[in-house]
Amino acid sequence: MVMSVRNSATRRLRVVTISLGIAAIAACTATPRGASDASVANASAKAADGGKLFGQQCASCHGQRGEGVTGPAIMGPGALPVYAKESSLARNPAFTDPSELALRENARPAGAPKREPFNTAKDLFGYISQRMPMKSAGSLKPDEYWAILNFMLVAHGISVPDGGVNASNADSVSIVSK
Secondary structure (H helix, E strand, O other): OHHHHHHHHHHHHHHHHHHHHHHHHHHHHHOOOOOOHHHHHHHHHHOHHHHHHHHHHOHHHHOOOOOOOOOOOOOOOOOOOOOOOHHHHOOOHHHOOHHHHHHHHHHOOOOOOOOOOOOEHHHHHHHHHHHOOHHHOOOOOHHHHHHHHHHHHHHHOOOOOOOOOOOOOHHHOEOOOO
């Protein structure tokens, strides 16, 4: 009788454990990070060259949907904040190299943010065109950076002007959530 009760309790515990595991997996897959598949498809249709370049130049660090892999999330809910979130940067060893951090810290005035704010597409273009890709910053042509930026903005759900964002209209395209 004792053995039967113990076996029954063990079986119930296994069922509960498996059920909780399945629920946890379902919760994780129900709200994927980064841009939605529909947003990426829309961006790929509206900024095909940028989508291709994003896949080649950005996705290895930022993920196919901009969800963040070794680099921070750059598309989807919570991405592209006015100022960087330190916790998102901590995943990337390049952002935690002590000598690199010391250089950046010494070059920044006391109390200044880690980077300039991202308020407009012009701000974001300035950042990515000077600092990305991480291992070969500034190595792409300006048109390639604009193409990637257009893809990112559309995938992020930001309206871009007809013909896309470029040097002449980037300052008028707000990327700050309202």
